[in-house]
Amino acid sequence: MIRGKTLRGTAAALVAVFVMALAAPASATDSLLLSLLLPGLGQAQDGHYAKASLFGTAALVSWVGLFATQVNYSSSVTKYENEKRIYLAYQDQLDRGEVVYIGDMNATYADMTSSFDRAEDQEQTRNIFIGALAVTYALNIVDILLTKEDTGEVEHEPNVSVEYRRDELRLVRTIRF
Amino acid sequence: MRLSFSIARWSAVTVALCGVLVLAGCPKQDDFPAALNVTAPATPTNFVITNPSGTTYTFEWTAVSGPVDHYRLYLLGNGLGPDELLAETTLTSITPPAFGFSAEGLQFAVSAVSDEGVEGFRAVATAP
Numbered sequence: 001m002i003r004g005k006t007l008r009g010t011a012a013a014l015v016a017v018f019v020m021a022l023a024a025p026a027s028a029t030d031s032l033l034l035s036l037l038l039p040g041l042g043q044a045q046d047g048h049y050a051k052a053s054l055f056g057t058a059a060l061v062s063w064v065g066l067f068a069t070q071v072n073y074s075s076s077v078t079k080y081e082n083e084k085r086i087y088l089a090y091q092d093q094l095d096r097g098e099v100v101y102i103g104d105m106n107a108t109y110a111d112m113t114s115s116f117d118r119a120e121d122q123e124q125t126r127n128i129f130i131g132a133l134a135v136t137y138a139l140n141i142v143d144i145l146l147t148k149e150d151t152g153e154v155e156h157e158p159n160v161s162v163e164y165r166r167d168e169l170r171l172v173r174t175i176r177f
Numbered sequence: 178m179r180l181s182f183s184i185a186r187w188s189a190v191t192v193a194l195c196g197v198l199v200l201a202g203c204p205k206q207d208d209f210p211a212a213l214n215v216t217a218p219a220t221p222t223n224f225v226i227t228n229p230s231g232t233t234y235t236f237e238w239t240a241v242s243g244p245v246d247h248y249r250l251y252l253l254g255n256g257l258g259p260d261e262l263l264a265e266t267t268l269t270s271i272t273p274p275a276f277g278f279s280a281e282g283l284q285f286a287v288s289a290v291s292d293e294g295v296e297g298f299r300a301v302a303t304a305p
Contacts (some may be wrong), residue, residue, distance in 0.1 A: 054287065081207075084207075084210060087210065087213070088210060090213060091213055093294075094215070094293060094294045095297065097294060098294060099249075099290055099294050099295075099296050100215075100294060100295060101288075101296045102215070102217035102295055102296060102297055102298060103298060103299075105213065105215070105295075111210060112209075112210075113209075116209050
């Protein structure tokens with residue numbers, strides 16, 4: 001069942017992604033968008049392979065865990081909803097004048113309780129993976145925005161320079177103490 | 178390796194949309210319902226099966242205190258098949274028509290049904 005509150009929140013997130021993708025400067029957008037696709041891709045493009053591996057692994061583990069726990073959670077919720085439907089149908093049977101065995105009602109209530117508790121536990125586990133994924137994406141994006149591209153060049157102040165004076169060319173070496 | 182600008186942009190949007198659909202479309206268990214407000218009658222006691230002759234059996238039990246609409250008599254399947262409802266009666270004893278076979282060793286059960294239609298737990302006995 002899709003909740004209105006969830007739809008509004010996710011629609012807002014989608015709009016934010018659109019605005020960010022359209023408004024970001026072209027020079028930074030490639031790495032940022034790659035990181036949105038999969039954490040670590042932006043770092044890999046910028047040459048930071050260690051961080052790329054770390055973020056990529058964390059994201060993949062989180063996605064796989066989220067998928068697995070979501071499947072289990074959905075299955076538990078379906079089972080709970082079926083048990084609840086059966087249990088509530090007993091009242092309809094009684095209202096229609098049908099005989100209902102107390103043993104069946106008690107067994108269904110116990111199954112419904114067990115399914116509900118299992119669904120609650122699996123929802124918490126799923127939410128852990130959602131949190132891990134959100135943290136991974138957030139740290140990854142912050143890292144992309146704050147880290148410069150690694151071009152492999154070593155920057156240092158040159159200590160040798162060339163000076164042009166009238167008709168002579170001087171080679172100057174600077175020594176700092 | 179660099180993806181083209183438009184491909185990277187739309188890929189990121191697609192991934193976000195997929196994530197949105199996964200999380201927004203997931204089910205959620207509703208609030209747990211309250212237990213049904215029903216009262217079951219007590220279990221009949223002193224349930225006895227006698228075999229006056231051939232394949233005819235008589236079933237007797239002690240009446241249950243409290244409001245009872247009628248009693249139900251079952252032949253239990255014991256895992257080999259479903260329990261079979263043999264008869265319903267407002268009395269505390271019944272002699273169904275002859276079975277046509279020996280019921281020796283078979284298990285029978287009797288239960289009370291309240292005015293609301295709630296059937297209580299069953300008393301079990303084995304045919305002699």
